[in-house]
Amino acid sequence: DSINLRLTQTDNLVFKVAKQPLETEISVFVNPDKTFQSFMGIGGAITDASAEVFAKLPxxxxxxxLNAYYDKEKGIGYSLLRTTIHSSDFSSGSYTYIKEGDKDLKSFSIDQDKKYRIPMIKAATKTAGGKIPLYVSPWSPPAFMKDNKHMLKGGKLLPEYFQSWANYYTKFISAYEKEGMPIWGITVQNEPMAVQKWESCIFTAEEERDFxxxxxGPTMAKNGYADKKIVVWDHNRDLMFQRANVIYSDPEASKYAWGMGFHWYETWAGGEPMFDNVGKVYEAYPDKHLMFTEGCVESFDQKNYQLWANGERYGISMINDFNNGTVAWTDWNILLDQQGGPNHVGNFCFAPIHGDTDKGELIYTPSYY
Incomplete structure (x- = not known):
């Protein structure tokens, strides 16, 4: 049965130089003098959900x-890590790092993260050899900073809080680095064109550019973080070229942008993945970097734990994204429980590894491999 041979070694192949291949031969043509983008790494996100499940395991x-993900000899050697600035839907509830209404951020504290998330990030970093690039993304500003007065269901950042929100990123970086976790970079806003039932906030291309x-950008530089990478867009492939044109065409905005992040959920409308758009951005702006910042298999169902198509979705995305100029690829939750959570709005999804917290077992899915 060929299905049972998908991850089975069947032969040892050795590449050797060929003179003139025949049409009947299977050949791989390599030109070592032609190079493309520099590979940065592959990794995943340690969310509140991942950290809570991890803490419940034996x-x-x-x-x-930890070995399965971060050990280069015993596992797949993840070399990149993403986490969130306060809560996302993959948290047990909504929260921020300040008291509601604290425009000056005097109450800023990451104590919430010290229980589960920070210990897991530190453990992952240690397993990875003591160093791993960590970047962070916000899902929503605090409710009082938004026009809908809610962290959920979209809304926009109010102009009178632009500076406070910019300061919030630098407060986060400072707090995490004091805990011994260097921050490699930030994304401006997770999925800035999606009104979601969970934490979300809308930025048009022009609004993200101007913010x-x-x-x-100036606030990061003023606080000594000019070396931190700022990633724009952080949403699906469908509108990424338009977003790139608006932001990168403005020199005063473009100078702060290291590159563009993107997700794979543009297929929600029933179409195919828009890999060509990744290539268009790469071709138009070769001096900017491309990073896949999130993807997961939605609609969790235990009977699909071993559905091979879920793993193929990862492989197809990686191959096409890297072939179109991407330098790094980041999975979403690296660990979820046997219900596809926790998720405080019921948006249960798959992860490459699930932890059955009742049985104390790990469930490896095809996406992991």
Whole structure:
């Protein structure tokens, strides 16, 4: 049965130089003098959900999990890590790092993260050899900073809080680095064109450009974080070229943007993945970097744990994204429980590894491999 041979070694192949191949031969043509983008890494996100599930596993399963992801010899050697600025839907509830209404951020504290998330990030970093690029993304500003007065269901950042919100990123970086976790970079806003039932906030291309140019970029530089990478867009492939044109065509905004992040959920409308758009951005702006910042298999159902198509979706995306100029690829939750959560709005999804917190077991899915 060929299905059972998908991850089975069947032969040892050795590449050797050929003179003139025949049409009947299978050949691989390599030109070592032609190079493309520099590969940065592959990784995943440690969310609140991942960290809470991790904490409930037996110690030996925790170590097995860490080795599976971050050990280069015993596992797949993840070399990139993403996390969130306060809550996302994959948290047990909505929260921020300040008291509601604290425009000056005097109450800023990451104590919420010290229980589960920070210990897991530190454990992952240690397993990865003591160093791993960590970047962070916000899902929504605090409710009082938005026009809908709610962290959920979209809304926009109010102009009178542009500076406060820009300061919030630098407060986060400072707090995490004081805990011994260097921040490699930030994204401006997770999925800035999606009104979701969970934490979300809308930025048009022009609004993101102007916030980056007039507030976030200068604030990062002023606070000594000019070396941190700022990633724009952080949404699906469908509108990424339009977003790139608006932001990169403005020199005063573009100078702060290291590159563009993108997700794979443009297929929600029933179409095919728009890999060509990745290539168009790469061709038009070769001096900017491309990073896949999130993808997961939606609509969790335990009977589909071993559905091979879920793993193929990862492989197809990686191959096409890298072939179109992407330098790094980041999975979404690296660990979820046997219900596809926790998720405080019921948006249960798959992860490459699930932790059955009742049985204390790890469930490896095809996406992991």
């Amino acid at each position: 110690k030996e399963k925790q170590q097995e999990f 980056l140019k007039n507030f976030l």
